[in-house]
Amino acid sequence: MNRFINKYLILNADDLGYNAAQNSAITELYRTGEISSVSALTVTPYSDAGARIACEEKMSVGVHFALTSDEECARWHSVSGAASLEDEKGLYSDGVKLALSAKRKDVRKELQAQYAYLTSRGIKPDYADSHCGTLYGINGRRFYKDAFSFCSDYGIPFRFPKSPEFIVRQIGRSSRIINSLHAHIVKLAEKYGVILIDDLISNPWRTGAEEALRDYYISAIKELRPGITEIFLHPALPIANMTPEWQKRVCEYEILKSGILRKTAEECGVEIIRRGEIKALIAK
Template identity: 30%
Template sequence: MNPRYLIINCDDFGQSKPMNEAIMQLLEERRVSSATLMAPAPGFEEAADWCKRKGQTNVGLHLTLTSEFDAVRWASLTGHPSLHDESGHMHKTVEAFERHADTGAVMKELAAQYEALRRFGIQPTHADNHMGSLYGMATGRSHIPQVLRQCAKWKLPFRLFRKVHPADPLLSSIPGVERIVAKASSLAGVMGVAIPDYLLSHPFHIEEGETYELFKQSMIGKMYDLPEGISETYIHPAVEDSFMLERVPHWEKRVWEHKLMLDDDFSYAVKDAGIVLTDYDYIRKYGRASRIGSAFILIRELLRK
């Protein structure tokens, strides 16, 4: 069997103090591969300053265009009206963002978020996207070509994927997902942007009847079913916090994700399954596809009816 590599990324670093506390612990104890920083969020400066003081090198950029929770909201860094709702914060839903955001304003905002990390002396290892707002999943209005062009300029890998794992309940259920993935991944190849082979998702919310033990067994099962190649999975870990638990939907799931990374059963399963934990530096070195081959795939997909 060929090696199976896995990146475990902590999304939403900088969202709030309870998330920062959990992610800092997991990074310091090397329980995860990396984390991605949310530059517009209220906990960003705390998280970025910690990364600078600790010399943390496995931190990326969580491109943030939405602000979904009433209890924790934020505005854009650039202040363009199309990026905000009537409250003056970033749009709460991906659909609202896709319908209202000006593309030029989006790109200026992404550049400002990148520069926010650089001001703290942080060179991002990669970029990904909060809530998938740039992918066009709500209305079909995608910013992926522009984002890939920007990542090529920054020389950063980006969270896309080449293949859909059939056992992934979320991604495999999207109509026409194979063609969508083929177009996006081949465009990344043409632009020289490195990406993983697979993205492994799991429900953000607590499903009916779900307990921590059921969640843990589900995640352990994914480790034994991991496909060959380079996969990424993402978590949103947080510590227990009464304010957040009361005001943020499914906060308990975030606490579970933190607990899972510290759970000896999960650590054992990763080793027992023969998985090699890696990070986006490995993607940067080995995650690029042939530009010529990618161009042929892209042309084929664009010509298909």
């Protein structure tokens, strides 16, 4: 049961370390206070640059566990070299291949290596989350158990919502199977002693134009319930030959840059917090 009276909001930027355009956008938004926390990738050619930025800016950083590549033509590489997670080109870009190939011991090895990648660069992650949801069980594998075991060992929260409404918002429907899996994951986190947030918000794929996207986030903030909620976005600067997905990242950058999300939160009495504050709030 949610025991909070107040409303707390984390404005998080995912994918620090994705590329230079992402790194620049996130740096700017963190400096101006339009985002409160970031999730850092460790498997890309730009991860070192992202880690340096995080250190220099003293960012509230979460480790953005990635077990797959985003593009087949430009594969990322595991930190641990775990054989079952990749082939000679790097991490699989196909989640199905990962699900069929991955060994749980290699998943745990890679989580450890990605966390160590950040700590070796002077960053102590205050959170963990999952790039593309590969640790959420949506691929039929119970990698969330490995994530919870890891987070329990290191005493850090994991980004997964207690509320099943995140699923409904993202895919537009619910079902007994989905609700049952969600309840199982939440209960397992409790068993491992891993802190979860109350709700999680991001843009559904069906949300397109910048105006619609802005209105979606504004409405979400106005409708927040008491507790700790995270909105995660993927802000980035424009690049050459932008795909619709990248155009959406640029839209999110423009929305955050405008200050409208922070302003809406303030007007609604919502306190914006860093991820690193979660444990203290829970302990009160």
